[in-house]
Every structure is written in C-alpha cells, then in structure tokens.
Amino acid sequence: MGVKKQTRRSATTSKAVKKDKPRRKKQEEEEDETTIPVIEETPHYDDMDINNTNGAEAIDENEDEDDDIDFEDVVSEEDGDAAFDEAIRDDDDFEVKAEKYRRRMLALNRDAAEERETEMRTRMTKATPLRDAEEEEEQQQQQQQMQLLGQKHSAEELRDRIQETVRVLSNFKEEREEDRTREEYMQLLRSDVMELYEYNDFLTDAILLLFPPAEAIEFFEAMEKPRPTTIRVNTLKAKRRDLVQALVKRGMNVEPLEKWSKVGLQVFESNVPISGTIEYLAGHYMLQSAVSFLPVMALAPQEHERILDMAAAPGGKTTYIAQLMKNTGVLFANDVSEARTKSLNANLQRLGVTNAVVTNYDGVGYEKVMRNFDRVLLDAPCTGSGIISRDASIKSSKHLDDVQRASQQQRALLLAAIDAVRVGGHVVYSTCSFLVEENEAVVDFALRRRGVVAVEMGLPFGRPALTKYRHHRFHEKLQCARRFLPHVHNMDGFFVCKLKKVSDERRDNITDAEEHKDNIPQRKNKQERVVLEKRSRSATDDNGDAQNTKRMHISIPPPIRKGGKAKNGSA
Structure with missing residues (x-):
C-alpha cells in the first residue's frame, strides 16, 4: 500500500x-x-x-x-x-510501474555485463600475440625437457623412474641409451629425488655424493620412516627386569634392546603416555633415542672421575654418565643456554643424580674456567641432518651457509674440549649429522692442531668414518670413528669419534699449505689437483708470516657433476 x-x-x-x-x-x-x-x-x-x-x-x-x-x-x-x-x-498503478522498473534494470544489467565480458575477451585476444611455427616447436621442446626432469609426476611414477635410473647408473656402459651421458641420468635422478622426497638441492647433492645411487635411495627411503621408540633404564633407581614388569602391567609392550645395551628398552606400543607413568615421574627411566647411548658408551666414564659434559641440556647423556659413575666423583654439566639449563636441572633431580654441578658458560674458552678433566663429552650443536625423520623441515631449511657456521662453531668447541682435558684423558665428539663438513672435517682439523690421536671406541657396530671424500684426504686414524646410518642401523644419522690427548702441543699457527697438503689428489682429478696446488703455493707466497696467512675454508661446497662416476669413500 x-x-x-x-x-x-x-x-x-x-x-x-x-x-x-x-x-x-x-x-x-x-x-x-x-x-x-x-x-x-x-x-x-x-x-x-x-x-x-x-x-x-x-x-x-x-x-x-x-x-x-x-x-x-x-x-x-x-x-x-x-x-x-x-x-x-494509487496502489495498483504504483506496483505495476515498480515491477516494470525492476525488470528493465535487470535487463540493462545483463546487457552491461555481456558488453564488459565481450570487451575483455577482445582485449585479451589483442594482447596475446599469435605464435608462429618456430615458437610452438620451441615450446614443445621445453615441455618435453620439463617432463624429462620429472615435473609434477605422481609418487608411483617417480619411484618407478628412480628405480630405472638407478638400474642404468649401476651398469652404465651396458644399460645406458645412446647419446645420453651420465650427467643427464644423474640430473634426472636428482630432479626426481627432490620432487619425491622434497629435499633442497644442497642436501640432495650431499647425499648423492656420499653414497652410490642405489644406497642413496635407500637412505632417502629410510629417512621417511620413524625410528623405533626407546627408553633407558635408570639403574640408580630401578632394575631393567623390574621396570619391564611394571610397564607391561600399565599397558606397554616393551622388550629389551639388542645385546649391545644393558639398559635400553624398545617400546612397540603403549596404552598410556610414555612420559606420563608413575615410573617416569619417579625417575626410573629416561625417554631417549638408542643412538644417543653410543657417545656415553664410547666415553666409558669411571667411578670417582672428574668429567665434563660441555653441551649437556636437556640431560639425557648427562644422566647416563652419572648413572655409569654411580653418583661418585664430580660431573660438570654445562650449557651455554640458561633457559635450557632449567630442563637439565629438572631431569637431574627426577633421575636422582647427586654428583652433578650445572654451569652456564660458553663452551669456547671453558678451559679458562676449569681444566684437567679426566674425560670430556662434546655432543656438538649441528644442523640436525641426521634426524630428518623427526623433523622434516630440515629437508628444505638447511643450506651451505648453515653448515659452514655450524662447522666453525664445532671446530672451536672441539679445540676447547681438548684444551680442558688432562694429558692422557679422553674427548668424545659426536653430532646428529651425516654431513662430512660437520664430522670428519672437524675432527681432522683438531688432529692437525692439537696433540691428540683418534682411538678405538669399543662399539660393537657402526660404519668406519671416511678418510677420502672428493678431493679431501683426512687423517688415516679417522677410521676409528664411526658413522651410524638409518638405512643400515635403523637409527638416526649419527657420528661418534673418540680422541686421546697425548701432549699439550698446540699448533694454532698452522699454514694452509700444511693443512691441505694431504688434500691434493695424486692421481685422478688432474685439473682439481692443479688448482689446489696453486692455492697451497699462494698461501705461503702471499705472506711469509704464517700467522697472517689467509686460511682456506675447508667446507665442501655442493657438487656440480661433470660426468663420470662419483667416487664413494664410505666403507
């Protein structure tokens, strides 16, 4: 109305x-x-x-x-x-006109929308130039190349193609296609691996250099699977047999770890939170990966000794050391992070450790605070490349500059650990990384600058460390160190090396020529050998004073394949 x-x-x-x-x-x-x-x-x-x-x-x-x-x-x-x-x-006349108005407006809106759409299509047609036959042919070639490099394929297709590429590379002379080089096959494998497993180019190249193609794929696959859940029995408060019985009653399916460990238990399944049982809260066990038992076993702490754990938080290895010391002697648990020392203190109290002293110093220069320790454990900060199965973000977040920074810090910490131990004492160096730059290269650096030697650790398994990697030649005693790999030992990637201090000798002023003398290949890689020889000569020719000589960085850059089979130095 x-x-x-x-x-x-x-x-x-x-x-x-x-x-x-x-x-x-x-x-x-x-x-x-x-x-x-x-x-x-x-x-x-x-x-x-x-x-x-x-x-x-x-x-x-x-x-x-x-x-x-x-x-x-x-x-x-x-x-x-x-x-x-x-x-x-009046009402009738007004409603009729309103309806007419509404219909006309709708018609006008439709016409305007059609005009705008037609105009937009016309502009797009004018803006897109017609391609001639040559451009279309070039586009087809680019699409074929992208398909060859494995762009956007299903996981099943990628796995099939990776297996075929590995088969050809394993017997390259007989299996390869004509007019296709090894470099092309390696590039195809590299691209497929990066797409399937989502690694960045740096870590992909590092793994493909470290292992033969077939073993590299086993490594990638193993990193996709979770590692077994393990706990360590705290013998300061409980016995393994009694703890197993108590946990089984609470709904845990646990079994003793392999014979190499007397305190380890593997948890297959549990109806209760592993870190929420009364036994856990009472300090009867510690949730800890099996591979982290190994550095402490290599250190072999004894009762009544004076021991330093240089990077102790959160306390898994520290409490194991105290357990083997039977709460005797003195155990210095140090960590540079004050916040992390809170969790360290909590675990020490929960597990009943009474012989530990917590300190908060930078590990570099710790020998100026205290020294003459019988044993020092350095579980060094690293890139964590060995624990990708626990943190998949490492696949794409770690690059060469991260490795170089970690390597420099690790070298400084290892020299400080050696300086803090007494002559005749032992230092154990470990990382949760598989990269050579953080392991063999760091220990080799220390062997050339301090009076230490690598010694056997008494571990029942593990792959010997590398003494040859690309053009690098490491100290032959590094064979005593051990690598632990997920596809071989079903553990996180890990490295452990034990050093014995034989003298207080310090060679901080070593020249580049002396440091890299053993890194010059004598037979193969002639072009690379010439370059290294020139660098070695220039290291001493530029300045006769060894202290002012510019030190050549030992970090290994990502590889650029130029054909030929990559030399594998792993045992």
Whole structure:
C-alpha cells in the first residue's frame, strides 16, 4: 500500500499542478514506452511512522483531497526554494510501474555485463600475440625437457623412474641409451629425488655424493620412516627386569634392546603416555633415542672421575654418565643456554643424580674456567641432518651457509674440549649429522692442531668414518670413528669419534699449505689437483708470516657433476 506524505501547500501551487496535469500525464506515458523512469530521490517519510497502523485513518481523511496528484508531479515551495515534493499514486498503478522498473534494470544489467565480458575477451585476444611455427616447436621442446626432469609426476611414477635410473647408473656402459651421458641420468635422478622426497638441492647433492645411487635411495627411503621408540633404564633407581614388569602391567609392550645395551628398552606400543607413568615421574627411566647411548658408551666414564659434559641440556647423556659413575666423583654439566639449563636441572633431580654441578658458560674458552678433566663429552650443536625423520623441515631449511657456521662453531668447541682435558684423558665428539663438513672435517682439523690421536671406541657396530671424500684426504686414524646410518642401523644419522690427548702441543699457527697438503689428489682429478696446488703455493707466497696467512675454508661446497662416476669413500 502506498504511503503519502502530508505537507503544506500553497493554493497557488496546487492550482498550478492540477492545471498542468493533462500535459504531464501524456508526456509521462510517451516516456514510459521509450525510456526507463528514473527516480532520483528516495521518498522521505519524516512526518509519520509507516509501521503505525493508527496513522492510516489520518491519511485516509486526506485521500480525497490529494487523489488526483500523480507521482513526481507535485511541486512544493518551502522558505522560497522550489523543489519537487513526493507523491504516490494509487496502489495498483504504483506496483505495476515498480515491477516494470525492476525488470528493465535487470535487463540493462545483463546487457552491461555481456558488453564488459565481450570487451575483455577482445582485449585479451589483442594482447596475446599469435605464435608462429618456430615458437610452438620451441615450446614443445621445453615441455618435453620439463617432463624429462620429472615435473609434477605422481609418487608411483617417480619411484618407478628412480628405480630405472638407478638400474642404468649401476651398469652404465651396458644399460645406458645412446647419446645420453651420465650427467643427464644423474640430473634426472636428482630432479626426481627432490620432487619425491622434497629435499633442497644442497642436501640432495650431499647425499648423492656420499653414497652410490642405489644406497642413496635407500637412505632417502629410510629417512621417511620413524625410528623405533626407546627408553633407558635408570639403574640408580630401578632394575631393567623390574621396570619391564611394571610397564607391561600399565599397558606397554616393551622388550629389551639388542645385546649391545644393558639398559635400553624398545617400546612397540603403549596404552598410556610414555612420559606420563608413575615410573617416569619417579625417575626410573629416561625417554631417549638408542643412538644417543653410543657417545656415553664410547666415553666409558669411571667411578670417582672428574668429567665434563660441555653441551649437556636437556640431560639425557648427562644422566647416563652419572648413572655409569654411580653418583661418585664430580660431573660438570654445562650449557651455554640458561633457559635450557632449567630442563637439565629438572631431569637431574627426577633421575636422582647427586654428583652433578650445572654451569652456564660458553663452551669456547671453558678451559679458562676449569681444566684437567679426566674425560670430556662434546655432543656438538649441528644442523640436525641426521634426524630428518623427526623433523622434516630440515629437508628444505638447511643450506651451505648453515653448515659452514655450524662447522666453525664445532671446530672451536672441539679445540676447547681438548684444551680442558688432562694429558692422557679422553674427548668424545659426536653430532646428529651425516654431513662430512660437520664430522670428519672437524675432527681432522683438531688432529692437525692439537696433540691428540683418534682411538678405538669399543662399539660393537657402526660404519668406519671416511678418510677420502672428493678431493679431501683426512687423517688415516679417522677410521676409528664411526658413522651410524638409518638405512643400515635403523637409527638416526649419527657420528661418534673418540680422541686421546697425548701432549699439550698446540699448533694454532698452522699454514694452509700444511693443512691441505694431504688434500691434493695424486692421481685422478688432474685439473682439481692443479688448482689446489696453486692455492697451497699462494698461501705461503702471499705472506711469509704464517700467522697472517689467509686460511682456506675447508667446507665442501655442493657438487656440480661433470660426468663420470662419483667416487664413494664410505666403507
């Protein structure tokens, strides 16, 4: 129902409107047939409440007076300013016109949308040049190359192609296709591995250099699987047999670890949180990976000794050392992070360790605080490349600069650990990394600068460390160190080396020529050998003073394959 607004009108205005009504009505009918009526202003119902039904009676009283007034034909003058006043026709006429207006507006909107779409298509057609036959052929070649390099294939397709590539590389002379080089096969394998396992180029190249192609794929696959869950029995408070019985009653399926460990248990499944049992809270066991037992076993701590754990937090290895010491002697548990010493203190108290002293120093320079330790354990900070199965983000987050920074820190820490131990004492160096730059290269650096030798550790398994890697030649005694690999030992990637201090000799001023003398290949890689010889000569020719000689960085950059089979130095 239309609602009319009550206004004051002068007599002159009303007469003028009624007199002009026939002409305006005829003009409106013609305009209605040809054009769309446009309502420029929305009616304002200021003087009434449209929801108030009581006002309808007042409006009806004035209906007869304004019955002949058409919509948009009323002119009101107020304060001398002329303006169009609002009026509303009868209900039927108003609803018909409103419906016509709505339909015409919808039609106009559709036409405008179609015009805009047509115009956009025209512009896109004009902006996209037609390609000639040569450009189309070049595009097809690029698409073929991208397919060759393994772009966006399913996991099953990638695995099949990787297996085929590995098969060819294993017997390259007989299995390869004509006109295809080894470099092309290696590039295809590299691309497929990066897509399937989501590694960055640096770690992919490092793994492909470290292992033959077939073993490298085994390594990648092993890193995709979780390692077994293990716990270590705290013999300061419990016996393994009693703990097994208690945990089985609580719904844990546990079995003793292999014969090499007398305190390890493997958890196959559990109905309760492993770190939420009464036995755990009472300190009867420690949730700890099996591979982290090995550095402490290599250290072989004895009762009544003075031992330093240089990077102790959160305390898994520290509490194992105290356990083997039977809470005798003195165990200094140090960590550079004050925040991490809180978890260290908590674990020491929970497991009942009473012979430990917690310190918060930088490991570099610790020998200036205390020295003459019988044994020092350095589980060095590293890139964590060996624990990818626990943290998949490492696949893409670690690069060459991260490895170089870690390597520099590890060298400084290892020299400080050697300086802190007494002559005749032992230092154990370990990392959870498989990279040569953080392992063999660091120990070789220390062997050339301190009076130490690598010795056997007495561990029952493990792969000997590398003495040859690309053009590098490491100290032959490094064969005593051990590598632990996920695809071989079902453990996290780990490295352990034990050093014995035989003298206080320090060779901090060693020249680059002396350091890299053994790194010059004598037979193969002639071009690389010439470059290294020039670097060695320039190291001493530039400055006769050994202290001012610029030291060549030993870190190994990512490889660039130039054909030929990569030499594998692993045993």
